[in-house]
Amino acid sequence: MTAALEVRGLTTRFETRGGDVTAVNNVSFSVEKGRILGLVGESGSGKSVTGFSILGLIDPPGEVCAGEVLVDGNDLRKLSDEDMRKMRGNRVAMVFQDPMMTLNPVLRVGDQMAMAVRVHRKMSKAEAWEESRKALDTVGIPSPEERLRAYPHQLSGGMRQRVAIxxxxxxxxxxxxxxxxxxxxxxxxxxxxxAEVRDLADRTGAAIVWITHDLAVVSSLADDICVMYAGRIVERGTAEQVIGQPRHPYTKGLLDSIPARHEPGTPLPQIPGSTPQLSRLPSGCPFRPRCPRATEVCATEPPVVTVDGQTVLCHHPLERT
Incomplete structure (x- = not known):
């Protein structure tokens, strides 16, 4: 099946007083129609920057300096600013963590949604209002006509997030x-x-990239998972492979820290240390200072190991059982 989204060698750097920082380092993945890709990692791993880079939303002193982002076979990085604006919200859309970043607090929900419709399609306000009502109904919002006439502050957090979706x-x-x-x-x-997002992917055929720090969330949602660390994808595979048979020590550490995987009252295992500063990465594998399996060879660039479609960036991957 043809990928709806294909990212190849995406690299994003930020110019800082301490020198250039590579926040996204040669990231590649693809998402087929109707599938959900979970992009997982700790804060600072580069997940959100990857999402903004795909949409061309990196502002100076940041720059997407390499790679391709293919949607419908077209490389977004080669589009003009005007063509990219036409693409955003139309063929590629984004849902932010805080829906109040999406919603204007002084405009009714329906007015905002109708304006978003009319930016990309020629139709009357009444027609755009009806399209907005249908969209609210699609995500399970009760009494959608009433919600269209509400202001964002009159809706609960969950309702605002549904509106953003x-x-x-x-x-x-x-x-x-x-x-x-x-x-x-x-x-x-x-x-x-x-549950609604899973259903939407199945019904609409949209390819979804779900960015999160919570492996427990994507374990029940995603079809495929990419685990990021220090700007790199260190493990990639189906959700069943990554959750059931993690091969990178970092992935295993994340899974071991999920409370539901342990008996109540049992101390949770922790990954020692913290995410490294991108301006001061260790040589070789960036996870080396925190890794229980690290040896001297880990000071050199780790190889890419692929078995049955599951890829891991590691000198000492965990064995498959």
């Missing part, structure tokens, strides 16, 4: 990038939205 769906995009879209919500609302 509905806005992303207005133009039936080929690709949706969701950046920590349920992190600020309570567990019950989070579960509802995750």
């Amino acid at each position: 509905a806005m992303a769906l207005l133009h039936s995009p080929a690709v949706i990038i969701a950046d920590e879209a349920t992190t600020a919500l309570d567990v019950s609302i989070q579960g509802q939205i995750l």
